[in-house]
Amino acid sequence: MEAKEILKQHITQIITLTDEQFDHFYAHFKPHSFKKGQIVISEGERVEQEYFVISGCLKAFYVSDEVKTYILQFAMPTWWTSDYGALYNQTKATISIDCITDAEVLSLSNHDREKLCSELHPVEYFFRWRTNRGYLASQKRLLSFMNNDTKARYEELLSQYPQLYNLVPKHLIAAYLGVSRETLSRLYNTHR
Amino acid sequence: MEAKEILKQHITQIITLTDEQFDHFYAHFKPHSFKKGQIVISEGERVEQEYFVISGCLKAFYVSDEVKTYILQFAMPTWWTSDYGALYNQTKATISIDCITDAEVLSLSNHDREKLCSELHPVEYFFRWRTNRGYLASQKRLLSFMNNDTKARYEELLSQYPQLYNLVPKHLIAAYLGVSRETLSRLYNTHR
DNA sequence: GTGATTACGTGATGTAGATCACTTTCGATA
DNA sequence: TATCGAAAGTGATCTACATCACGTAATCAC
Numbered sequence: 001m002e003a004k005e006i007l008k009q010h011i012t013q014i015i016t017l018t019d020e021q022f023d024h025f026y027a028h029f030k031p032h033s034f035k036k037g038q039i040v041i042s043e044g045e046r047v048e049q050e051y052f053v054i055s056g057c058l059k060a061f062y063v064s065d066e067v068k069t070y071i072l073q074f075a076m077p078t079w080w081t082s083d084y085g086a087l088y089n090q091t092k093a094t095i096s097i098d099c100i101t102d103a104e105v106l107s108l109s110n111h112d113r114e115k116l117c118s119e120l121h122p123v124e125y126f127f128r129w130r131t132n133r134g135y136l137a138s139q140k141r142l143l144s145f146m147n148n149d150t151k152a153r154y155e156e157l158l159s160q161y162p163q164l165y166n167l168v169p170k171h172l173i174a175a176y177l178g179v180s181r182e183t184l185s186r187l188y189n190t191h192r
Numbered sequence: 193m194e195a196k197e198i199l200k201q202h203i204t205q206i207i208t209l210t211d212e213q214f215d216h217f218y219a220h221f222k223p224h225s226f227k228k229g230q231i232v233i234s235e236g237e238r239v240e241q242e243y244f245v246i247s248g249c250l251k252a253f254y255v256s257d258e259v260k261t262y263i264l265q266f267a268m269p270t271w272w273t274s275d276y277g278a279l280y281n282q283t284k285a286t287i288s289i290d291c292i293t294d295a296e297v298l299s300l301s302n303h304d305r306e307k308l309c310s311e312l313h314p315v316e317y318f319f320r321w322r323t324n325r326g327y328l329a330s331q332k333r334l335l336s337f338m339n340n341d342t343k344a345r346y347e348e349l350l351s352q353y354p355q356l357y358n359l360v361p362k363h364l365i366a367a368y369l370g371v372s373r374e375t376l377s378r379l380y381n382t383h384r
Numbered sequence: 385g386t387g388a389t390t391a392c393g394t395g396a397t398g399t400a401g402a403t404c405a406c407t408t409t410c411g412a413t414a
Numbered sequence: 415t416a417t418c419g420a421a422a423g424t425g426a427t428c429t430a431c432a433t434c435a436c437g438t439a440a441t442c443a444c
Binding site: 361362363373374377378381 | 420423
């Protein structure tokens with residue numbers, strides 16, 4: 001399916017737009033093809049765009065003390081990703097984003113999102129809905145962090161995204177779970 | 193200051209409404225006075241309202257296995273709180289909310305929020321902004337959880353909300369940090 | 385194909401924090 | 415003011431996970 005069609009399906013699950021409205025909306029997106037390993041946003045730089053994933057898998061991650069990497073999000077098709085803190089507050093990125101696999105994405109600038117939100121009330125509704133969804137997911141993950149041990153969180157992650165197991169190297173899954181790669185390795189080898 | 197005035201100031205930091213528009217907006221809120229210890233939302237029940245805090249302090253918490261309590265949010269004046277998962281999805285509450293101190297709040301029903309959002313475009317913008325802010329805060333807390341040890345998170349919390357130290361019992365601060373009360377106690381007694 | 389880089393497994397050891405058990409202090413109410 | 419329940423401090427012990435160190439397999443680069 002085409003990028004335009006994928007975005008349209010995604011949007012119209014939530015709001016209704018006429019064909020002209022959607023064309024106008026879509027005109028603000030720019031398609032990009034990224035190669036595996038390519039950097040989309042890098043820490044310390046300006047952030048002007050957010051990204052809607054058409055195909056492939058990206059990761060949004062934070063690097064502390066230039067050493068430890070924590071993955072905030074694996075961005076799969078129909079997911080949105082960016083450093084939203086930097087994007088909204090017009091500050092330098094503290095989060096980096098790169099491609100785990102080759103990927104097709106659509107970019108939308110902060111300016112254009114706000115413009116579209118004020119032009120088309122349903123679009124504003126859509127983005128409110130989307131942000132709310134992200135908020136709830138983040139809160140759920142926070143709770144899981146406090147409440148569950150590593151093994152439970154690992155199984156939770158894989159049951160939600162079974163593709164990840166073959167798609168991304170194990171040390172990245174460890175970085176998402178917030179444990180060392182050694183601990184994760186022992187988890188599924190020791191524990192049967 | 194009056195509740196209406198506090199809400200107005202809060203809202204108009206983000207959006208502009210005429211006096212009539214704000215009056216219309218405000219007409220959907222209902223004032224409540226709660227006593228210390230009083231329950232606002234309890235797990236397992238329907239959730240119809242969200243709450244805007246005028247004075248006092250509430251806590252939103254999750255109880256796992258009827259035993260361990262994890263605090264998701266201390267809701268201070270001008271903060272919004274509810275079980276948003278249950279509120280948006282019309283499901284039973286998994287999160288409870290009660291009052292740490294006597295409190296004045298304004299309630300707004302899910303239905304009325306959505307009505308106001310569709311009637312007044314700026315109100316939709318406001319709630320998108322607010323949700324976005326919550327999302328960023330939640331993400332920041334998640335990162336802090338993965339990256340910092342308990343002592344650092346404790347100091348981070350107190351530097352952000354110094355009032356909490358005298359306002360809420362220590363075991364609740366421990367429940368927010370996700371550690372046992374014993375560990376928290378040793379933290380500031382052993383470590384100077 | 386060869387060498388280098390990256391992924392992954394696994395043992396040994398150290399440590400932050402949980403848990404249990406008990407004591408002390410505080411604050412509300414009779 | 416005395417009493418009782420909740421909050422808070424503290425010691426002993428246990429455990430999940432980090433860290434370090436090393437080895438092997440897989441993948442990439444030329």
